[in-house]
Amino acid sequence: MLPAALRDAVLAGLVASALALPMLGFRLVDSATGLTLAGRFDLVAWAAGIVFCGRLVIRLLPPLPGLPALPAGTKNLRLGAGWILAVIALVLPFLPFADRNLVDKATLVLIYVMLGWGLNIVVGLAGLLDLGFVAFYAVGAYSYALLSQTFGLSFWICLPLAGMLSAGFGLALGFPVLRLRGDYLAIVTLGFGEIIRVILQNWQDVTGGPMGISGIERPSLFGLSFKAVAPEGHQTFADFFGLDYSADHRVIFLYFLILALALATNLFTLRIRRLPVGRAWEALREDEIACRSLGINPTAVKLSAFALGAMFAGFAGSFFATRQGFISPESFTFIESAVILAIVVLGGMGSQIGIVLAAVLLVGLPEWFRELQQYRMLAFGGAMVLIMLWKPSGLLSHREPTIRLGDPR
Amino acid sequence: MLKVEALQSGYGSIQALHGIDMEVARGEIVALVGANGAGKTTLLMTICGNPRASAGRVLLEGEDITRLPTHHIIRRGLAHCPEGRRIFPRMSVLENLQMGAAATAPAHFGQDLERVLDLFPRLKERLTQRGGTLSGGEQQMLAIGRALMSRPKVLLLDEPSLGLAPLVVRHIFEIIAAINRDQGVTIFLVEQNAYHALKLAHRGYVMVNGKIALGGTGADLLANPEIRAHYLDGGAS
Numbered sequence: 001m002l003p004a005a006l007r008d009a010v011l012a013g014l015v016a017s018a019l020a021l022p023m024l025g026f027r028l029v030d031s032a033t034g035l036t037l038a039g040r041f042d043l044v045a046w047a048a049g050i051v052f053c054g055r056l057v058i059r060l061l062p063p064l065p066g067l068p069a070l071p072a073g074t075k076n077l078r079l080g081a082g083w084i085l086a087v088i089a090l091v092l093p094f095l096p097f098a099d100r101n102l103v104d105k106a107t108l109v110l111i112y113v114m115l116g117w118g119l120n121i122v123v124g125l126a127g128l129l130d131l132g133f134v135a136f137y138a139v140g141a142y143s144y145a146l147l148s149q150t151f152g153l154s155f156w157i158c159l160p161l162a163g164m165l166s167a168g169f170g171l172a173l174g175f176p177v178l179r180l181r182g183d184y185l186a187i188v189t190l191g192f193g194e195i196i197r198v199i200l201q202n203w204q205d206v207t208g209g210p211m212g213i214s215g216i217e218r219p220s221l222f223g224l225s226f227k228a229v230a231p232e233g234h235q236t237f238a239d240f241f242g243l244d245y246s247a248d249h250r251v252i253f254l255y256f257l258i259l260a261l262a263l264a265t266n267l268f269t270l271r272i273r274r275l276p277v278g279r280a281w282e283a284l285r286e287d288e289i290a291c292r293s294l295g296i297n298p299t300a301v302k303l304s305a306f307a308l309g310a311m312f313a314g315f316a317g318s319f320f321a322t323r324q325g326f327i328s329p330e331s332f333t334f335i336e337s338a339v340i341l342a343i344v345v346l347g348g349m350g351s352q353i354g355i356v357l358a359a360v361l362l363v364g365l366p367e368w369f370r371e372l373q374q375y376r377m378l379a380f381g382g383a384m385v386l387i388m389l390w391k392p393s394g395l396l397s398h399r400e401p402t403i404r405l406g407d408p409r
Numbered sequence: 410m411l412k413v414e415a416l417q418s419g420y421g422s423i424q425a426l427h428g429i430d431m432e433v434a435r436g437e438i439v440a441l442v443g444a445n446g447a448g449k450t451t452l453l454m455t456i457c458g459n460p461r462a463s464a465g466r467v468l469l470e471g472e473d474i475t476r477l478p479t480h481h482i483i484r485r486g487l488a489h490c491p492e493g494r495r496i497f498p499r500m501s502v503l504e505n506l507q508m509g510a511a512a513t514a515p516a517h518f519g520q521d522l523e524r525v526l527d528l529f530p531r532l533k534e535r536l537t538q539r540g541g542t543l544s545g546g547e548q549q550m551l552a553i554g555r556a557l558m559s560r561p562k563v564l565l566l567d568e569p570s571l572g573l574a575p576l577v578v579r580h581i582f583e584i585i586a587a588i589n590r591d592q593g594v595t596i597f598l599v600e601q602n603a604y605h606a607l608k609l610a611h612r613g614y615v616m617v618n619g620k621i622a623l624g625g626t627g628a629d630l631l632a633n634p635e636i637r638a639h640y641l642d643g644g645a646s
Contacts, residue, residue, distance in 0.1 A: 279500075279508060282499075283500065286499055286500065287496075289491060290496070292479045292480070293479070293483070293490070294509055295559060297478070
């Protein structure tokens with residue numbers, strides 16, 4: 001036991017020093033005589049030592065206990081947690097410590113929660129690995145931007161249109177590729193995500209190319225504008241309610257808008273999981289052959305999951321466009337797809353609350369620790385490693401049945 | 410009820426069925442026995458439209474279903490209980506049963522559920538348990554129960570005895586007989602366990618290398634010395 005652990009720890013220490021040598025060991029010093037290289041080998045020794053000790057401790061300690069098992073009656077507990085989270089989200093902007101910065105960050109997290117919930121339909125429930133989810137997000141964002149700028153339509157008309165367009169793209173992509181499975185499907189969706197981005201980048205006449213689209217119309221609340229001065233024939237929000245104009249109003253309004261959109265996504269998913277079509281998604285993930293022999297049409301079931309997931313991404317995309325006021329292909333790179341997928345997987349494939357936690361962890365925390373600058377990614381990596389050790393199947397991976405005897409079907 | 414005429418089928422360039430002719434009459438239990446790789450499972454799968462027949466016809470109540478997609482075939486009153494049970498392991502027993510009713514009108518659900526649970530009281534005790542935590546025999550019961558949820562006229566069973574203890578096999582076969590006797594479901598059964606299958610069945614077919622080699626009543630086939638030599642002696646009990 002001990003010799004093996006020691007050997008393992010020495011090995012880990014060696015790997016750490018090899019990694020630390022170029023990254024920590026040398027430093028460029030800008031002195032009067034020009035750039036010189038200074039050694040910082042004490043840091044390398046520290047890094048190797050820490051990794052050595054850490055590895056030894058991990059090997060010698062018993063395996064990390066799982067998260068304390070949720071007691072029986074998990075369903076109520078989790079339902080309670082859901083309600084508590086929802087209430088916190090509702091009152092967040094009015095809490096004494098909530099400033100514009102916090103609400104802004106919460107809005108960002110909620111965008112990813114919504115994207116995670118959308119992708120959860122595809123990956124978590126239907127089990128179709130989609131690496132190009134950001135494409136539908138992009139379609140939604142550009143749909144809104146272009147419809148609003150070309151035809152002068154309002155956000156509220158464009159939102160469903162953008163969702164429909166995204167769902168249409170989901171169907172168009174899904175139809176040919178859903179014959180593929182697993183890794184092959186993942187590669188094709190990855191390619192699709194890139195194709196959309198490249199088109200956005202190069203179709204200068206329509207999308208503005210790398211310059212993107214700017215000056216995108218902001219949403220209004222039943223015609224009440226959030227600008228300082230209302231456009232012709234409209235009233236501002238502040239005037240209508242007799243408040244002093246403040247830019248915070250719009251930030252808070254956007255926050256509630258995405259909260260409503262995200263909650264709608266969640267409610268939809270929770271409802272549809274209890275319906276035959278939603279359950280068919282889960283059945284399909286478990287066993288496609290069994291589904292066929294039960295008279296389920298796998299193509300139709302997969303397409304519906306793909307299109308619905310894409311639709312929610314489209315809604316989120318529209319919101320993103322209207323919040324930023326500016327979109328460019330750079331916002332829709334592969335790394336976005338990867339983050340959304342990481343949220344779903346980390347949350348525990350199929351768990352709605354798990355996705356919220358994962359989104360806070362993956363999007364919220366890095367935003368929060370922006371002050372830590374270069375240590376941000378270190379903390380991020382460390383958190384990922386911890387989760388792999390601790391909860392390899394995701395934060396909340398336990399699945400509750402969605403039907404019980406006596407339930408109305 | 411179910412009629413197969415000169416059916417040919419296979420996977421890619423490999424032909425597995427070389428012209429099968431057989432018939433299952435209403436209310437019958439028909440068993441198809443044969444060695445490993447004879448094409449028994451392929452025949453069942455081809456009847457369900459996956460893989461597609463390359464030649465020949467499948468008729469269900471006189472209607473040609475050869476070219477229909479699988480989910481349409483199932484909706485016409487055929488239920489297929491696939492080889493290896495293939496229940497949904499992460500879903501509860503009740504959810505599994507509900508998936509079986511996916512192709513039928515939801516209005517019957519409660520009634521069908523009751524009927525299946527009466528047949529399998531064991532499942533009733535385990536409704537909220539996950540499918541994957543059931544024992545092998547219970548999983549087989551669940552697979553059969555799930556197939557029955559679609560109110561089939563014909564039930565296709567693929568190796569219901571696979572991997573089960575002898576006592577459990579006997580129990581499963583008793584239930585199959587009861588489904589046929591009490592609920593009037595026509596049953597077409599594919600089995601390696603020739604003794605049990607032929608004893609249960611009204612009629613049987615023997616399949617060798619993708620062809621029907623012999624047919625007759627269950628009792629006749631059981632008495633046939635050639636069959637005894639090939640499929641029974643030293644084999645199943």
